Amino acid sequence: MANFFKVTPKTQKLGQQCTVNISRLDANGCGVAHYQQKNIFIDGALPSETVVAKVIEQKSKYYRGKLVEIVTAAEHRVKPRCQHFARCGGCDIQHLASEEQLSFKQQKITELFARNEVIQGRQSNNQSLKIKRELPWQTPITDQEWHYRRKARIGVQYNKKGQATIGFRQKASNQLVAIKTCPVLVEPFDSLFYSLNVLIAAVSGKNPIGHIEIIASNVNTLIIRQLVKMSVQDRALWLVFAQQHQCQIMVDDGQSILPLTTCEELSYQIDTDINITFNPDNFIQVNHQINTKMVAMAMAWLALTPQDTVLDLFCGLGNFSLPLAKRVNRVVGVEGVDEMVVQAQQNAQANQLTNCQFYQADLNNDWQSYPWKNETYTKVLIDPARAGAYKAIAQLVKLKIPQLLYVSCDPATLAKDSQLLLSQGYKIEKISLIDMFSHTKHIETMVLFVR
Template sequence: MAQFYSAKRRVTTRQTVTVTVDDLDLFGQGVARHNGKAMFISGALPGEQVEVDITEDKRQFSRGKARRILTASEQRVKPLCPHFSHCGGCQQQHAALPLQQQSKASALARMLSRESGQPVAVDEIIGGSAYGYRRRARLGLNYQPKNQTLQMGFRKPASNDLVNITQCPILKPELNALIQPLHQCLGSLQAVRRLGHVELVLADNGPLLVLRHLDALNAADRLKLEQFSHKHQLALFLAPDSDKLEQVSGEMPYYQSDRMKLTFSPRDFIQVNDQVNQQMVAQALAWLDLQPDDKVLDLFCGMGNFTLPLAKLVQNVVGVEGVAALVAKGAYNAQLNNLSNVTFYHQNLEEDVTRQPWAAQGFTKVLLDPARAGAPGVMQHIIKLAPQRVVYVSCNPTTLARDSQTLLTSGYQLERVAMLDMFPHTGHLESMVLFSKT
């Protein structure tokens, strides 16, 4: 039988080396130098000497996993979560919070400096509690026929497999306390084989639960779920598909932004870290240096997280959002808070906006809070508006750096940079930048 050589077939020998770690990247990996190139090491911290199993060896970098810590860092701490290292939700619980924040701030400064061609420093870090901060979570559900049990939890790193969790210390305590009784309740349902996922949200008026089920629930299952909601004093919503949502018990949720009441649907986007969100809104308003006669444009405004607090301080605010349901909710929230100087528009901000009714107004200040893709479609229009100040809130430093270049080459200067530690123990890097017109 003939055998043929395949270039794709590679036989590698697992290699173990000893290195000293110099840095921590924003994803919580230690960074060392080996054979003249960068090595990224999961489970290692700066200053540590570690024995590393090399898992990937490329021309420009390599990756490895810490097999043994020979010299431990003073900033190494014991993770609170028993599922850490198995669950893919957190990557940095072994690192002290100040080290996590500083590594993210350094990464942000490097990216903005490289894009702007000038040294950029992070002026401040806006953070909060390391644990008990997350007010929203989606837990996967998977029935195991072999042992007839229901798995409930988060995905493993780089995998679709679930880690069956008993607790999650980064969740708000009210949500963390629901995990085990909820698991028992769902596992007892007759529809246990046909459940999709469950969402937990802590609103200011209490917790809520959204259950995605793949088949219609019978009367007995519905009764069990309703009894569970009453016992644990939570609002219950059932989702038979991705579009429908049935409210079974409880009130519609709301949260507060700068003392403004914002109602929302359980599926609407809200910032998961309320403590950081409150500080972020206050800082954005301060950076804009708002005056009573200002006209402010809030792009990617959602349901009014920034829009409504802005409207309390200036003559006129326009909020523009690409999701129609959020626009309707923003208008409702403005009415709820007795604000008559704010208008919401539904608009795809990737399209040409120059002919829209709101686009030609004389805005003096602009705030934008885009999704991870950034705001390339609207940056040139912001320049045409020539606002005095622009505050850009970002959840992706790469697209922030790209969009910043548009402003920097059009007569704006970068005034302030804040790192928003919205997601401690994870690799998510959020930030906020102030630009002013020179």
């Protein structure tokens, strides 16, 4: 005889409201509380707050909630300056006071370092003992927290009627928020959206524009990602726009970027008297003021002398290499992108710096056979992308360079890479936050290691 069992479905919490106390922020700046034996993540909530949230996602190990009401507000809660903050995905923590944003980011790095030390301890000793390391924090690099972003991509999306939405992605979505103004962008780009809406509504063709890149350097520049061939009439519209807004315009057709107006070469100044030229699709730091201070601090921390020979890995356009070259005997810069190596060489020549050479190499693959590796270096600076430099560092430690300065734009890969350096005889001499991306979860960090 068959036995039949009634399966009791899981208790569904979706749509239910709960009142919880926020204990901390997660790595993305999202409030975390405890509810029904699980963590619940509530965007917009801050530590020490009591809030009402609606459960919008239920997983085996956590819930996700939507903030409904703040019952008790945190001392450090502030009113977001941007009218689009609640929906736009560009900023994460505008509702948190600036000084507390820095504290949150510093704590995030400290926790990641501690977590990686636990993992390292388990791997080497088969134990779960937590290694306690006090990080030697220095004063963070800060500057103006608004109107700092000099490069950004403004999205363009069309509905079925061909009407365009112009703005940035919504939180956790590929859909755009229609932006009216953005206080993070440098002026006058912060208030350019109305004019762009008017112009794009007037251009011809079906869904003609993919996005618009903005760059503020020696000259304000717009790069139009054109999905169809630009008509004569549309060209005339953009030329009038350029004149009205005192900017130059380039067109990206997917194959190349060509000037629509008479265009100057793009450049920015660093270290008082060094001019860095770049192409529209080259990487540059988005915060010019912070970049200037970051370079100055790197020069100071390395305590450079005229006898030093410095290796600069992931050197890009020479953002660090050229200021280094002014102070030392010789600089060798290595970069993975051919075009940027050529640009760095040209920047050195234009600034009359003859003691620096640049080479192309994929630094996260084997580079032991390259001749520049065989020189004797007294100091090394690395500034990798978000993916970090673990494979590069695994080779770099063999050179036993006395001082290593690591500039990081991702705390998780920084923590992982740092453990490798610490295990190979380096110690952390200094560490500092770099407030490159105010009001966002993104973190830039500088760390000085010595053998």
